[in-house]
Amino acid sequence: MSIEYVQVAEEEGEETIELPIEKDGTLLLSTLQGQFPGTSCLKYRNSVSNAIRGIRLTEGRLYPPSEDGWGNQVYLCAFPKNKNRELPSLPPTAPPVTASSETWCGRIIGFFIPNSRFHQKKD
Template sequence: MAGVKFIRVCEDDNESPIEVPIEDDGTVLLATLKSVFPKSTGLKYLAPDSGCLRGVRLNDGKLYAPSDGWVHVYQCALPRENKRKGIEEKDTYSSKFKKLEEKKCTDLIVLNLAWKTDESTLKEYFSRYGDLVTVQVKRHPDSNLSKGYGFIRYSDMESQIMCLSERHSIDGRLCDVRIPISKVRMMFLQNP
């Protein structure tokens, strides 16, 4: 086994790589890869020339080295849970709500607040939909004036969904309530 060479493979980019042996002909057997990563159907890597993920060629159960050799850290190519999911859930709001029903409540961002709006006004207004756990108006550190947005969080999902489904007028201004973009990305990128 002294002449055995290895490639570095991880299931996703957040994990430490595991070494998988290379065969004498310079290929990696899909069976060997599957013994370490049972759901894997192949390999992919970040191509330095394009910055895109690139698939490793698979033929007759063998993975062939890219043109520059086995020099990258490879990620497992895994089957998608539901390939038609993106087509079926084109309406972003309905897909957000479907995901929300499966998850616990998250912070909601309240946009376009009047400068005079404070936490007590926000709490009074949004408590009509249900019990609030968090109410916060973001302020400039020097002047303590409102930045024009804040955050709320409900204790139950029904209240959150009701709040998201309506337009809001607080202190004479139309305000938008949304799930912050970072939270939406996390919800959609997490594997169930």
């Protein structure tokens, strides 16, 4: 019984690492992340369109792009986008709070507090 491998690189043009695939032809995400921490999936460059294609990931298993398997294609690591990137500034959706609106809000809140809390008997 021979073990089959898939070639993976962190980025295009970098040295590849061969990772073992499972008997069902899938690659475990845990195997990929063991060599490339932080990787969330795989992608590859389509030889016909030259576009980047993503590899399907379901329940921790990466599936080959075709029925023929992984082939001799070099697959690239896909990392999550930086969550700390700067988002475009949006116009405010509500007017700024002013002293008069704070007073009005305080009056509304006070309306719902029972009077017994404010008028307690003092002995």
